[in-house]
Amino acid sequence: MEGILPYVVTVLIVVGIYALFALGLNLQWGFAGLINFGHIAFMAIGAYTMVILNLYGVHWALAMLIGLAVAGGAGALLTIPAIRLKADYLAILTIGFSEIMRYFFLSEGWLTGGAGGLIGFSRPLESIVPVEHYDLFLLGLIWGIVLIAFIALQRLAKSPWGRALKSIREDEDVAKVLGKNVSAYKMQAFFLGSVLAGLAGMMMAFYHSYVNPYYFYPIETFYAWIIVILGGSANNRGTILGALILVGVFLTGTRFLGPLVPLDAYTFAQLRMALIGVLLIVLMLYRPQGMLGNRRELTF
Amino acid sequence: MIDYVITGITSGCIIALGAIGLTLTFGILRFANLSHGDLVGVCAYIGLACERFFYSIFNNIYAAAIAAAIGAIIGGSLIGLGFEKIVWRPLRGRGGSLVAMLIVSVGIAIASRHVLMAIAGPGLYFYEIPPKIFHLGDVRITSVQILVVAAAVAAMLFLYYILQRTKLGKAMRATSDEPALAKVSGIDVNRVINWMWIIGMGLAGLAGFLYGLQSALRPGMGFYLLLPMFAAVILGGIGNPYGAMLGGLTIGLAQDLSLIFLPAEYKIAVSFVVMIVVLIFRPRGIMGKVT
Numbered sequence: 001m002e003g004i005l006p007y008v009v010t011v012l013i014v015v016g017i018y019a020l021f022a023l024g025l026n027l028q029w030g031f032a033g034l035i036n037f038g039h040i041a042f043m044a045i046g047a048y049t050m051v052i053l054n055l056y057g058v059h060w061a062l063a064m065l066i067g068l069a070v071a072g073g074a075g076a077l078l079t080i081p082a083i084r085l086k087a088d089y090l091a092i093l094t095i096g097f098s099e100i101m102r103y104f105f106l107s108e109g110w111l112t113g114g115a116g117g118l119i120g121f122s123r124p125l126e127s128i129v130p131v132e133h134y135d136l137f138l139l140g141l142i143w144g145i146v147l148i149a150f151i152a153l154q155r156l157a158k159s160p161w162g163r164a165l166k167s168i169r170e171d172e173d174v175a176k177v178l179g180k181n182v183s184a185y186k187m188q189a190f191f192l193g194s195v196l197a198g199l200a201g202m203m204m205a206f207y208h209s210y211v212n213p214y215y216f217y218p219i220e221t222f223y224a225w226i227i228v229i230l231g232g233s234a235n236n237r238g239t240i241l242g243a244l245i246l247v248g249v250f251l252t253g254t255r256f257l258g259p260l261v262p263l264d265a266y267t268f269a270q271l272r273m274a275l276i277g278v279l280l281i282v283l284m285l286y287r288p289q290g291m292l293g294n295r296r297e298l299t300f
Numbered sequence: 301m302i303d304y305v306i307t308g309i310t311s312g313c314i315i316a317l318g319a320i321g322l323t324l325t326f327g328i329l330r331f332a333n334l335s336h337g338d339l340v341g342v343c344a345y346i347g348l349a350c351e352r353f354f355y356s357i358f359n360n361i362y363a364a365a366i367a368a369a370i371g372a373i374i375g376g377s378l379i380g381l382g383f384e385k386i387v388w389r390p391l392r393g394r395g396g397s398l399v400a401m402l403i404v405s406v407g408i409a410i411a412s413r414h415v416l417m418a419i420a421g422p423g424l425y426f427y428e429i430p431p432k433i434f435h436l437g438d439v440r441i442t443s444v445q446i447l448v449v450a451a452a453v454a455a456m457l458f459l460y461y462i463l464q465r466t467k468l469g470k471a472m473r474a475t476s477d478e479p480a481l482a483k484v485s486g487i488d489v490n491r492v493i494n495w496m497w498i499i500g501m502g503l504a505g506l507a508g509f510l511y512g513l514q515s516a517l518r519p520g521m522g523f524y525l526l527l528p529m530f531a532a533v534i535l536g537g538i539g540n541p542y543g544a545m546l547g548g549l550t551i552g553l554a555q556d557l558s559l560i561f562l563p564a565e566y567k568i569a570v571s572f573v574v575m576i577v578v579l580i581f582r583p584r585g586i587m588g589k590v591t
Contacts, residue, residue, distance in 0.1 A: 035399065037334075037406070081576045088332040089534075089579060091402055095334070096527045096572045107565040222406060229403070270418035277411030284404045285391055 009135050016142035017200050019243035022227040024196030030234035032189035033169030035087050038094030041101040044216040046071035046198020047205040054121040068195045075194025076187045083183045106213040117212025142203050153236050232293025304556045310445045312552020313452035317507035319532035319544040321500025327476035327539025328496050331401040335408035341522025344508035347372030365429045369509050376505025380497030417519045425517040448510045476539050531571035537585030
């Protein structure tokens with residue numbers, strides 16, 4: 001690969017990972033109305049479980065499956081204390097959980113390699129795909145997964161299950177009166193969303209051939225929130241578009257602006273992050289339905 | 301052991317001061333303000349700027365320290381009022397729901413922390429007040445610990461006076477109990493909300509100053525306080541400022557006592573566990589009333 005191509009591949013890989021990550025959040029927030037401010041925790045749990053098992057000699061495919069189950073299971077478990085309570089509590093519990101998981105991965109060095117992270121795990125089909133084309137292969141794999149997840153989520157959204165989720169989002173009590181087991185639906189939505197986050201985490205680990213706790217700061221969760229809200233909550237197409245715009249245009253584009261602005265790299269990076277916060281405020285104030293969202297489908 | 305208790309009480313006072321603003325917002329505007337932690341950090345840095353500025357003029361470290369405390373408090377109040385005017389009131393005017401407010405508060409948290417990091421840089425800063433150490437038998441107490449507890453007690457007495465003895469306090473409690481009823485009985489709700497930000501964020505400013513005094517100033521300091529403050533609010537019963545004070549002390553003590561048998565990284569996990577236990581077994585908190 002020559003010229004600009006490797007760069008485009010890199011950007012599209014990262015866009016794909018964030019799209020997958022945000023599709024999970026869109027299921028929880030957009031369709032079920034559940035506020036998950038700790039989405040990054042499940043990305044971390046999925047990635048670390050897969051990598052650790054892999055390093056202990058488990059085949060990558062089995063390690064991935066177990067990792068997805070653990071990430072999903074953690075998501076489902078976390079809903080238990082908050083399921084009967086107001087939205088705010090779920091928000092606080094999840095953001096707290098994600099910070100505690102980050103401290104866990106940082107401090108339990110015997111298991112997770114601590115701040116140094118983990119390397120040396122095997123990647124899918126590494127023996128078949130030539131090293132120089134591995135990124136291209138990964139690009140195809142990730143976008144293949146995004147496509148499958150997108151189709152599955154579109155079908156789920158139109159299925160009776162998806163309609164029940166939406167009814168819970170609109171009015172929990174009505175859904176309950178109609179005989180829906182609201183807690184079970186919420187738990188299932190959290191499970192599936194966390195599985196998608198875990199899968200995105202694994203793809204990130206494969207792409208970097210490395211994991212460390214610094215990939216999993218709370219800000220990553222809010223990137224997913226921006227992606228979902230920008231694209232339009234409860235709209236899977238919008239979520240993918242949002243990932244393309246946030247990661248592919250905003251985060252990548254401003255990186256090119258760096259040398260043109262009379263600021264040092266650190267200050268510039270901080271102001272870029274601050275702009276993300278401002279974007280979130282402005283979106284909520286002036287266009288809460290995002291680009292493709294439906295105003296009537298909003299919980300806010 | 302007694303050392304852990306003393307640091308626990310000190311941290312507890314700081315958490316309690318921060319938690320008051322959080323629980324007032326929760327009670328009156330009904331949303332969890334996730335920017336509260338980061339703004340506590342911003343106030344600490346405002347205090348630092350005041351300290352440096354006044355030290356360069358008066359060349360007296362104690363005058364500079366007082367300026368830092370006052371600067372942090374006033375800075376907090378102004379920030380609270382500012383966001384009310386620029387963001388919160390317009391959002392309420394557009395019919396923004398509680399969930400919208402929650403998300404906007406995250407936006408404020410991210411924006412303010414990173415603006416702070418852009419201005420102050422990633423390094424550690426310290427207030428330049430020389431600590432004195434007192435020995436009472438075997439027990440070691442620093443002047444900072446005494447100051448933190450004294451300032452917290454004074455602030456809490458002040459809050460008690462405002463809430464119980466003034467017309468404004470009555471209006472605040474009424475709005476917190478039943479906003480619609482408060483409105484029809486002629487309470488100017490917007491005025492109550494303004495004062496809620498002034499008082500809550502002023503106390504948050506004081507908390508930021510004291511927290512900086514107790515440890516050091518770093519950009520993530522406020523966010524680190526967010527979880528303990530929420531644990532204090534939930535433990536004390538949402539919307540109950542006295543509950544939040546008691547909750548803050550409890551959380552502070554529990555966190556520092558956990559150091560006896562847990563590594564320091566898991567200090568924050570104590571707040572989390574307390575929160576889950578309270579949410580499962582006593583969602584109204586230890587002092588909460590039926591709502």
